[in-house]
Amino acid sequence: MHKPATLFLILLLFFCAIPSSSYGEASRRIISLAPNITEILFSLGLGDRIIGVTTFCDYPEEARKKPKVGGMWNPSLEAILNLKPDLVAVSTNGNHKEFEERLRSMGIKTYIFTARRLSELPRDLREAGQAFGAGQRAEVLAQEIEATLSRFKKPAPLRKKRVFFIVWPDPLVAAGPGTLIDDVLNLLGAENVAGKARVSYPKYSIEELLRQAPDIIVIGDMREGIQKMSEGLLKRLKSVPAVKNNKVFYIGDDLYRLGPRTPKGIEDLSRLLGDKP
Amino acid sequence: MKLKIFFVIVIFFFSFGLSLFWGPSVINPFNLDETSREILLSIRAPRSVVALLMGMALGASGAVLQGILRNPLADPYVLGISSGASLAAALGILAGASVFGAVTVPLFAFAGAIATGAVVGMMGWNRGVIWPERLLLAGVGLSFLFSALLMLIMSISADEGLRRAILWIFGDLSMSDWTRVPYGLVLVAGGLAIPIVRARALNALVLGDEFAHSLGFSPGKERLLLFVSVGFLTAASVSLGGMIGFIGLLVPHIMRFMVGSDNRYLVPVSALSGGALLCFADLISKSILPPMELPAGIVTAIIGAPYFLFLLRRKNVLSL
Missing domain, CATH: 3.40.50.1980 (Nitrogenase molybdenum iron protein domain)
Structure with a gap:
């Protein structure tokens, strides 16, 4: 009696899980939990997909107009859930790990930016570009940064x-x-x-x-x-x-x-x- | 007794001298180059003087307050004066006010402290006299209110000025310069003069209002006068360098172990040792991890608290 329902549920979970491998490409509703992530996402041309930012996100100008979900260290879980995101972008450099875990445990997908140092930025950009389906723009940006690094070295x-x-x-x-x-x-x-x-x-x-x-x-x-x-x-x-x-x-x-x-x-x-x- | 007082005076000048010549780097007074001279005269000297003044204000006001409230747990922060000062200072910092230049924030803090002291005094005032219990409870109540308002402002503000406000609230002597010394000196000297002159009245108050009355003191008036001096001392200390715990509460007790409960000695000795302790703690806090500085309040408690606990075990007397 319960079997068809269980089977349906498993299938549903299965199909839900597939797009998550290609990550943010399918994400239409992104929340950014750090000002540098907000800037990166905007520069990758994803600005119109961002539905929420932190109170620290003041650049570019459009970021100021996005709904706020709190600060970097103390974002509001409720505000985030209310916005119904399908992806929350966090940083290992400023956000709490526990908060990211909490989001995942509530079934919200997360994307983690890991760069902390200047030399790690191009790699972080390329990875984000891949994940968000903005590979070309990310490549241009990463190359610009690499060029600056070698020019000034x-x-x-x-x-x-x-x-x-x-x-x-x-x-x-x-x-x-x-x-x-x-x-x-x-x-x-x-x-x-x-x-x-x-x-x-x-x-x-x-x-x-x-x-x-x-x-x-x-x-x-x-x-x-x-x-x-x-x-x-x-x-x-x-x-x-x-x-x-x-x-x-x-x-x-x-x-x-x-x-x-x-x-x-x-x-x-x-x-x-x-x-x- | 005379020897003990002499000892405290020696410690006072010793820690002042030590803080001038020892620090992140040692300065040899007989071989000064240009930089050392400047560090000595315009960085270390004003900072040490401010630390001494602030510690003196805290130590003395703690001793007086414990006496007039007849409560061993009283300290200058329990009356809400420091919370009021911090709230006003944080408002000043976050509003970016700079009308009076470098002394703007201390001025805000001072105004906040005096205003709070006046409110607490009025709350404790009934039928022409100040009531210790009412004063204490009014102070505790206001203290909670102001702390909550402070947290509220900090929670809803995304301003970088917060960093400054927080450091300031935790006590910060790093920006002390000579501009703070004159008003600090006037306030601390004035605030200390009252309890020193009225020490006999304070002694009588500790023994009880009826007893004080029979000795010819008017308990209500004496208490008011001493409360005003505590208000000025606390306002001075908070505006000199923010909030630094421990000294106001425990230095008077340590001194009671040493010189007894007679306020003629206790108040000045608490002032001197409070000043010495803060000066020494500030010295440690800036020298231990150079070029970084730690908040002095952390060091005061880490040095002072174990010593207090040690005395508590050994002497096992604790009376006012």
């Missing part, structure tokens, strides 16, 4: 420029090891002064910074008021070569996210460091 100069990248001026927080910014500074043949700290975004000692005397200071200008907020800090750093020689620069937020804007960020930073590409 420099043999280490005799004396490396010593650069300090400020993520937040008050209290002082720097871009340390394992960040995209650290990777880019290394690529450009510069030394990241904060590269030997123990964490990615260390709260940095001002007196140590005075001692380390960086040649160049770059301040991430990601929010209104940063420049004003930095004034007090720069006044205290007035004996540092970077400040004395007017080598303090502000840069946009392109280098905070591993994605399609990364090449532009590399070019901007390279220009500030005074190198010709």
Whole structure:
């Protein structure tokens, strides 16, 4: 009596399972749980399939208009379920693993972006391109990034420029090891002064910074008021070569996210460091 | 007794001196190069002075508060003053206010602390006097309310300014410069003067209102006066460097083990040792993993709490 029903169910599951192997191609309703994923998906031409993003997803402009499902660390499961996605894209760099597992246990397909470092970005893009059926665009993007990487790759100069990248001026927080910014500074043949700290975004000692005397200071200008907020800090750093020689620069937020804007960020930073590409 | 007080004074100056010359790197005062000089004078010196002032305010206000509320668990944060200050400071940070330049956030914090202190005082006020139980409960209630509002703001805001707000709330001395010293000095000196001058009245209050009355003190008025001084001290400390736990609650108890419960000694000694402890803890927090800095509040508790527990086992007395 129950047999036909069970059989039907098994068949149904079977047929449902087939398209999942070709992953996102069939996905018409995608939710992105990280700002860099949102940017990547838009640049792959999948913008109109995105039905939900996080509150941090502010680029490109269209992303701002998408429904929000919460932050990167605390997205709302309910908001996600309400949007009825057929795929949720998560990142190992910012989202909680448990949340991804929870989504899968509720029968929602997930796609995981794994790139954390600059060198892993082209591979991540190609894989995503395959999975989302946007292989050609992904290939173009990946090649653009690879071209930028080889164009800017420099043999280490005799004396490396010593650069300090400020993520937040008050209290002082720097871009340390394992960040995209650290990777880019290394690529450009510069030394990241904060590269030997123990964490990615260390709260940095001002007196140590005075001692380390960086040649160049770059301040991430990601929010209104940063420049004003930095004034007090720069006044205290007035004996540092970077400040004395007017080598303090502000840069946009392109280098905070591993994605399609990364090449532009590399070019901007390279220009500030005074190198010709 | 004199020896013990002398000992605390020595520790106070010793930790100040140590924090000037020791740190992520050692500075030799007899062989200063340009950078060391600058680090010493414009980074370490103001930071150490701010740490001392803040620790003094916390230690003294804890001792006074435990006395006027006759409660060993009272500390400057239990009255909600610090939550009010943090809420105001976080609002200032998130609104991106910079009307008064670098002192904007401390100013917000100070205003928040004074306003909260006034509200708590009014709630505890009845029939012309301040009632300890009402004061304490009003403080606890407001503290919960403000903490909840703070969490609310933080939950609904996706702002990067949050990082600053959070670090600030957990106590941060890294941005201390000389601009904070003058007002800190005035407030702490003023806030300390009242309990030192009124120490006999505070002693009498600890023994009970009737007893105080029979000694010729008016319990209601004395309590109000001392409460105002606690308000100023707490406001000063929160606006100097955010919230740092432990000192206000446990330093007075450690000092009671040492010099006894007489507030003529207890209040100044709690102030001195609170200052010394914070200065030393800040030194550790910036030197242990250079060039990274840890929040000083973590270190104060890690150094202080085991010592307190050790004393608690050995002396097994704990009275006000």
